[in-house]
Amino acid sequence: MLSSYPVACPHMQCGWAGNLVPSHLKGGLSAEIVSMHRAWFCCPSCRGNWEVRITDDIVTVLPLGERFDSQRGDGGNGKAARNEN
16 A cells, blocks of 8 residues: 655745655656655646655655755756766
8 A cells, every 4th residue: 555645845836735656757647755755746726736755754855955856867967967877
């Protein structure tokens, strides 16, 4: 069974609050998230996404500077990730 978490949408003008199951990817399918890992929630009201860290069943919304843009893969800094192989 997937774990749901009590959350409130952080997007301006929304105000939705309730329980959601997180995803590993922005806009992805619901999934079980291991403690200390980053995850995404999608608001069912405004359809906005936000990134969080889940630690021991506590959800923390990540500040903009810590967010990872999974579609760019650059850690949000605009620089391409380097492959050290």
